[in-house]
Amino acid sequence: MMENDYRYQDEGSEDFAALLEEDMRQREESGRIVQATVVQKNDTEILLDINEKVEGVVQRSEFTDDEFERLQIGDTFEVFNTGRREDNGFIRASKQKADQRRGWDDIVAGHEAGEVFQGTIIDTVNRGFTVDINGVRAFLPLSQVDLRQVRDNSEEMRSYIGLTDTFKVINLSPKRHNVVVSRRAWLEEQKEKDKQVLVEKLAKNSILPGVVKNITEYGVFVDLGGLDGLLHITDISWGRVSHPSAVFSEGQEIEVMVLDYNPDTERVSLGYKQKTEDPWDKITERYVGGDVVKGRVVSFVDYGAFVEIEPGIEGLIHISEMSWTSRVRSPSQMLKIDDEVEVRILDIDSGNRRLSLSLRAVRPNPWDVVGEKYPVGSIVKGKIKNITEFGAFLGLDEGVDGLIHISDMSWSRSNHPSEIIKVGDEVEAKVLAFDRERERLSLGLKQLEENPWDLVEQRYPIDSLVRGAVVNLTDFGAFVKLDDGVEGLLHVSEISHDRIERPSDVLSIGQEIEAKVIKMNKEDRRIGLSMKDMEGLAEFQEHQEAQQESTDSTDEGDSQPE
Template structure:
């Protein structure tokens, strides 16, 4: 049967020669090639005669059949739906496989057809598949190059954003010999924009609400594409409230409705407003937020001087840092509040003209200074921890959030304390007496020395002038020597009271730690000073010795007289 078919084919070929004489060699060659000559890169029609797991056998009418990898028949979803009898255009790659079948390709045939259909200036649809040097690679059936400058009307900073997107492109350069195709999307957008621009200019009017697309963001506003013409939406016209940056409420590509505030047809300048679409919320603020009324809002911003609270969209109030706590010294609002917190506050003042609302956080709770005087009347003894130490005193915790100050002068009646840290440290538990409460200036004064009586009250009676005392040298200066008579009480022996002999160097007279006797000259309770004299002791001792001697002499004389008088009496009796 096969031989009969081949013979019949041969006869048909010979009949097609229409009487032309051919040599036997030519007839044999024509027979071996299946009746026609197949050249490399020829595209011919082929019929599938066999489907294998990894390949497809195709009959193209040649002396031998061809083979194509089955993967070339996969559709966009990767599925392969091919069967015997299907007809496809295929490309002859030249040569034969190891099995003697000619090498064919469906993919190359498809690309060849696409290349044949392309021409410069044509509009094609394609999908951006990857980023390459200088631009993007686009699949339009064959790979084409899209320069970065031709992606959009404005330069696109992040080209990765458009990978995977499908658009229409215009072929601006085509070289089939080299296989180069250059595309432009920008050209099509410009044409479309110019068309839209004309229509927009015809219909655009002031006070009109129109839809636009956010095209670009700057620090001062946003440019909105109204359809071929851009309008500026200034940052101050975005919201009735405060906007730090346009990106806080808008993003490139957003579709928004805006109101045309101004339109200059000659210069083609358009000023837009977003907040003007909604009514001004400040029109009824006075009625909604009366002074001394409590309000609730969200913390939207923190600064060094306070926190801004959004009461409603477009209406914000300020809680100044000084209005955050009755008792604590708040250095920064973030010590008390965080952005996003819901807080309750009290309206302190309202300035609708300047769109300002002053709020108070501490006013939500009673002022502890209003009742502190009743809780701790003057003279009350309190106990608390040392919270802080300064050059001028120590702060002691009295009540929650309220510290009392013990001034350095109220630490001790007698001790000379140069710095409070010499005697106290943070965390020490101390007792103190309430001395004074200044409600207006929020000051609470305490005293430690007042827990005991002032020893200087009895000093004049205990150290009367002329009293001989003994003390330890605590300091030697050029003008005299200080003696500690008892804990915290010192007296000064002036250089002139050291000795009858003139002494210019007290340091040669005594040293720190020596014990000396002195006589009290004078007591000054106001300045808390005791004047002492060593010279006076010597004088008193000499006087005492004289008095003692004179007393002895007088006693001796008295005794002699008594003896003489007695003798005379006895003689008289005789």
Template sequence: MAEEKQTDEKTSMSLMESLLEHDVFKSLDEIEDGTLVTGTVIQVNNEYVFVDVGYKSEGRIPLDEFDVIPEDGEKVKVFIITKDGKGGQIQISKRRAVTLEKTEDLRKAAEDRSPVLGKFVKVIKGGYEIDLGGEYRGFCPMSKADVSRVEDPESLIGLSDYFIIDKFHAGTKLKSVVSRREYLEKRIKENKETFFSSVHIGDVVQGVVKSFTSFGAFIDLGGFDGLLHINDMSWGHVTRPKDFVKKGQTIELRLINIDPETQKVNLSLKHMHEDPWSSFEKNFNVGDVVKAPVTKLTTFGAFIEIAPGIEGLAHISELSWTKRVNNPKDVLDVGDVVEAKILGYDLDKKRVSLGLKQLEENPWDSIDDRYPVGKTLTRPVVKITNSGAFIGLEDGIDGFLHIDDISWTEKVRNMSSFAKEGDMVDVVVTRVEPENRRIRLSVKQLEDNPWNTLKKDYPKYSSISGEVTNVTDFGVFVKVLGGIEGLISKFHLVGPDEEYNDSVLKNFKVGDVVTAAVMDVNPSTQKLSLSIKELIRNAQRSEISKYMDDEDEGDTFTFGDMLRSKDEEDN
């Protein structure tokens, strides 16, 4: 019985081994070299990963073929190198499985023109080397690297993005040709279609600041641009777009205009906030004094931000009562915090007028009290001009001395011949105009007007002597008392009974002393007319008058008698 039982056990074991052997070989027959199968990790040591490929057999894979060490029970895809390995062990590879799988993925992507992930790894002649994963490398021509011209090729190195495979090659490296541009253009087209079909005016959109121009900034909305105009950056005054947004910055903006036909998009940063002008009258009134920073200086004034988004203008004329401000930069700097008074505003035009000088007393309001007409002063010359000189009266207030107000009699042709900047001069106030901020001064009125004296002391036909100062074709100039220069017309250089000819002028030389009759004295025009002819005629009249009343004879001799006597002598 024992022998029979032992024999049955041996028979049973033999049959089981035979069946197992049959299953193993049968399953091994189903395995084909060069195929992909899914296995299960059953053990990991310091050198190998053991994988059950599901055919009653296991293979081992070097640990370095795994990017991440797998865990027991994890499913992995492997490549069957050969089912008849050494010692009857199946040979498998994880790396070759990845390569084969990658090959099929890339081949299918090339056929479907679907995007694949790649990375710019190196600049080479004519373009870039692209890492497509696994052992695959592709070539991307420079013209297909971006939708716009690449200014700095090195700037793309390290960038991961999607590519379209134009030409796939499973063998030699860099024979596959890829295009990032095609992928970007497709994505931009999709982004545009989505954008223009889904957004509406007033929506908030997100974008990246791409570039700047003098009139604003371009915002990348997903491969296409929207314009953020300089006027839409702030409710206040904007000088430099770069002061409000930075290149590469991701910002939210409000859509204020969209045109699907031209695909123009206008964006606004200021409309992300309430218009501060809408509540202006709640916060400010004319006459209010504000303390605020200077934000911009121009040739015509200073912009001052009285509240976020609200800037007022202090015109150059409103900066000082007295200083001659030629440029606001002479008295203010950007960033200065100043006090200003609100002079007026226009909400429709969003303008506020400010004044700095209104916070100080206007010195012109009391100018008449300090400089009454007739007051004599000694002050410095601060500026010389062609027509006169500005005389410094006090800080910021000058009086003007016209060149004609220097002398009653002398014609000053060059102001610098009278005085130079810094010279102290004596002047008298002759006119004050507070409304025009003008004060007129005079030097000549420090003395009496010699023309008035001359007119009073020398009536018409009275004789006067003077020195010849100039001989001209039209007459002789003579300087008389008080330095006044008069003119003897050439026809008045000879007696009433003589005829004038040009040789008469030779009888007069500069420096000669001559006597003539006063014909006209005009202080307002400062003209003096003299005549030798009238002087002689007056002398003749004086001689005639002796015969008109002869006391010795007791008879009366008239001017008519003299003429008859002369006629008789002529006959």
């Protein structure tokens, strides 16, 4: 028994041998291969001259339809003479067995010579495949069909049926006519040969063709034909790459540059962007500060947006450079990914590969004309856009907002701007001041009305009696509203001759009271009131009224006739 130099054991090989046992036994029976000539043919059989006293017969089923149609009387081919007589007296012959005998002999001789064989995968069996090699059925274990693992009983396994390729014999048993082959062994040998050829080409900066084999978050593995190389994400493009899959797809054929090769670890570092010149090298020859360029928004960060003005060149629009007037909190308020925009270059730092851009700089600054359009003292009109604790912002044309401070909303005291106006209210206001450097426009509402303090001395002279409602209570006194925009302070010491700890002990918000004006400071807008002197004032008024009544009575008596 002849043994192989390369023996292979697989769980399915014995099963396959058992399946072929019956068929192979017939090969060991007496018989020989002879030359046969076609004498006659019908729909089921072909009659042959096999140089015997009687003709031989071969079944039509041993031929394909095309072979049978082309077969003519007088054609010759080899058959296996079994020596058995059919019922009709003819000798049974087989073309397939002759092919198998010739094929088997070729396999044995070729294997001894170290040759490989062309074959076709024709079917699947338990844990493997059946391969037709020169008419001989060989077993191909599942683990030997490819370089990568193939699952048993899978659709992927069935996809190999019909594949014609090169196979290497790894186990041969002439006694049982059993042969085991491997496609993987052949592929590995070819890969090793390809690798040796490839290694000679792995010079630094050399350009090689490859196929994208696998894509990860950090890069792309490229099959160079014998070795895999890593193309890191940072070496894909001079510009920003969000993910390698945005540039490449598996199976894509590309050209890459060898950046480094370590023969000890067989690691190959590849570059893709290095095939072209770094666009940052001569950027100052193409652009200068102040240039207006077009670009595409490629990504957002918290503090701005990156715009690609050419492949590999990206610049940052900081959120402070997006609008002259709006308070931009996020770049998505102003832009969208893939927006085509026009920007102005503010600064170029080629050493640090930084480009500062401005979106607002390509548009007129509305604050340049605010002073002329809205001079101090003029009346403006707009809608309330926002309310804060210190005031409200009034929206004007060109996106300019003016601030109405809470102190300029009303001549009366107010705790919060929302007590006076609401968001969306359309109001008129007076321009009080304009600061171009700080881009501030100050407005006022109360300035559109007459200042009630201008006439306060005439309306509320010292010692005059006034009426009003309590609008605020503090530890030191009560504020009394006398008129719109005019309040007087009733100090706790002026409420009563009796000692009072807290004004809230005797007064309440909204309560109507009478008091006497005891102090007046127009400049500081202060009026002092007193209630404890109301008793003497009442006695004086009663005395005045009594005198008036007496005078009236005398006048009536003098008018009567004598």
